[in-house]
Amino acid sequence: MAGSFDRFWISSTKEDVMAFSRRNFLKYAAMSAGGTLLAETPFLSARAREKAEGGNVRYVPTTCEMCFWKCGVIAKVVGGEVVKLEGNPLHPQSRGRLCARGQAGIGLLYDKDRLKVPMIRTGPRGENRYKQASWDEALGYVADKLKGVEDKYGPEAVALFAHGSPGTYFNNVVRGMGSANVAYPSFAQCLGAREVAWELTYGQGPNSTCERVDLANSRVIVLFGTHLGENMHNSQTQEFAEAVGRGAKIISVDPRYSTAASKASMWLPIKPGTDLALLLTWINIIISEGWYDKEYVEKYTTGFEELKKEVKSYTPAWAAQETDLPMRQIVESVRDLGRYAPNVMLHPGRHFSWHGNDVQRGRAMAIVNALLGTWGRPGGIWLPPKVNLAGFSENPEHPKANKDAVVFGDYPFAGGEGLTQVLRETTIKGDPYPIKAWIVAGTNLIKTMPKPDLTRRAIDNLDLLVAVDVMPTDTVMMADVILPEATYLERHDGLFTITTREAGIALRQPAVAPMYQSKPAWWIGSELCKKMGLEQYAVKDTWEGRMRRQAKKWGIGFDELADTGYVAIPGSAAPYITATNQPVFKTPSKKIELVSSELEEEDFDVIPKYEPIEQPKKGEYRLLYGRSPVHTFTRTVNNQWLWELKKENEVWLNKKEADRIGVKNGEIVRLENQDRVVSEPVRVRATERIRRDCVFMIHGFGQHSPAMSRAYNRGADDQKLITRYKVDPICGSTGMRVNFVKIIKEA
């Protein structure tokens, strides 16, 4: 693996890069053939492997949904039972490997607590009294109620919240009715601000299903709060480990000594909320010490002189005071970046809704990358693959929305995924119009959105709450109608366009038939369309049939795809800038906008400006939250194999703080926030691995739904403590790291 660095980072021609995936593939083959007895046949296709192994074994290549990275999976099926999941070596997101969650997908499939039959609520909301219903009855009930809401309030009173694959199919119901009120928490509660920041700067985001970070070839990697390893995204973490293994410099800027920080040559334990002070100072140093890529800046960017003037006042001495970092670290880290530029990167990050000034923080990160010329450079941010697939639809266009959607609020750069919290607020206030029905597909809103009490209040205002999900989450158990979705191992989805360095096509196909009475979301959405009189939006025959027609239109052999799980689009990879492969910036100026013309138009700061944010008072700690490698939010906490490894979260508290307030490691405490909301009991992890002014929890625990028998009442719910959020004025995302907690000892 050591040699791969030299091989790859120098090679910036298209041909060399095209060879990348082939070479990787050969590497696998060679590695397996190396040992005398370990002559493993490389995976070529499911049928070939079945034939080679014989017997009663089936292999089904499909796409994982234990998180949203879309790894290629090969399910091993024996006698109708899925017995093993392995990474698909042909798929660039998994490269033959799966993480703990991916391996544990079987635990979701065979979870005894799964939703099994459609249910209609019979008792008061939240009291868990339901009657079983047939699909016909349940969908008929939903259709009648939706029509009732439409008749009384108009179609815009019906809203959709979704995450992952199922959302696609309910869009047709909601938009087909004439409502445009659709929102995905993945924007406002996650990476929306990042996307907007990079769109404003480069005209394009860094891609969410696979950030275009060339970790494998990078010489300096800066992580702002990004805790790769704990935040487990398969191929990205593989490349991170590879970078660590060959001695790339890792610079971790994080108030917590994360696993990634433990791999770093420099850990900058920054005071939370001051990242922009560090970034602006870095920009100043990069310019004043001449580390920037002059030719690149000249050729591809606008606004350099204005930027130079603007950042002059951000000195290292000032930044040291503001960020609580040693001045030496501030200067040395950025000089390392400069020294190895352009084969360096500031990783764009992922969950980005932190403090409410997040677009500007993202802009500063994008600007540092631009000055160092990382966009389109080996070890930096690779250029998107060249792919030109025609849109595919078998349904007519949705009608024009009856009324303008509320989901963009008053935020000029709210993205296409909409703002969940605005939809919620409108539901509570009924202004500018009432919203009376929610379809919630694959997202646990109560545990996802800040101020969960408002989510409950909004739900109380509804005439209808429909939940489509696999597990009986807290949100599902508030629903009027529960529609049990088949797991990803039991259904078709796709086709998926996978854009890594190259573009390719993948699919999801069932390893086994849906268990119990669960149904794939495409079927549920389609049947609901029929019941609503929206036949034109229903699926023609089956989703597989649709996928076959889509593949045909795209000139891809469906049977080959179904056999291998992934088909690359030849000639699509063009990751690095060359004389003939020039980057395209879809900004108004067609350049990288160091000074943003779009922000100027909307009267925002055209260059990020630092403003201090509120810091905790003495005895209070800022509440930080993050990921565990074995869990995806609340989605996996009930999974047997993952639950075993992480049953509950702890609250990380600095050891000296713990000593000061007289709390022992392992002691059970509660947290009380600034609004006097008190958490569930939670164990203290007294550790040197975190600053004294903040505490950290893994998100996703503290399930209140007793129907999740393993996860029920395990650990503490961080979301409950997030009763305050700061909205980013540019894009409307909800900064959630603005809550302060005290430690309360249990009597």
Add this chain to the structure above:
Amino acid sequence: MPKYAMVIDQSRCVGCMACVVACKRENHVPPEQYRTRVLEMVNGEFPRLKSEMRSELCNHCDHAPCVTVCPTGASHKEDDGTVQIDRRKCVGCKACIAACPYNARYINEEHGYADKCSFCQHRLRAGKKPACVATCIGQSRIFGDIDDPNSEVSRMLRDNSYRVLKKAAGTRPNVYYINQFPKKS
């Protein structure tokens, strides 16, 4: 005949636990029991910290105390260098569990026999690598024939200084550790 060994590059372990779940699924390990584990050990005082990530499993020792103490011959050393348990011969006396300095064994409560990592012997026979190695996200676990000078494990041990756990116990393990701490360039 090969002699199987594992090399663990600790610097490349990201603590993701993929190996642990892969092992459990592959080998039907009972709930709450493990054949392999990953430890994260952090020393020092804020902000000067040092961290070691360590995967542990049966060391398939050349001088295996579990084999010596086993009264029935259930625990035995095979020609390929691995230590295996013949379940039919095991009486569940737990002598091996007490003898193992690595805490690598457990009693399968359901069936009563002692159990532990087999280097996925059934996979080796099918020409596959152990499940933990096959899925290791960081490619931290490397597996192969230590008697073959061209194997990746032999090369890793030639190119790196390595250690074994509890060397003083005299067990002569076949699991080797390299890069205890990440290289700080």
